[in-house]
Amino acid sequence: MPAFTFTVNGSSVTVEAPADLPMLWVLRDLLGITGPKYGCGVDVCKACTSHLDGEAFNPCVTPVADCAGRTVTTIEGLADGDQLHPVQEAWLDVDVPQCGFCQPGQIMATVALLRHNPNPTDADIDAIANICRCGTYVRIRQAIKQAAQSMG
């Protein structure tokens, strides 16, 4: 089986896997990194949203071969030691989650959005396609605005 080396949450890792194995299964099953959730497997629900070289990506439809030599960040890699990311702090302040399942993806999508757009409008926030079947969208919007303010 081919081997692939990449960086995950600051550590270099090498895995042996079929080249077309979706990165979501590499993270969850081979590396035990379970923050990225499996919802649909077809790039629709966005529950698996993580970052590839700092940009939001969906590992359920990204083969491991495409991640070789690159940098993957999951929700587990967002905090700086004990210091939570400002987006995580805002999520806690606003008490966003209900069941929680979609929330790692929501947070990772938000961090990617704020990186490019530190002052998102409601329309920019609406463009986040992550699904929350608990309907926490109002609190997500509030937390995004709070995070934007605290980071600005």
Ligand code: FES
């Ligand atoms: S699991 Fe639904 S987009 Fe990845």
Ligand code: FES
């Ligand atoms: S908090 Fe339950 S799916 Fe979003």
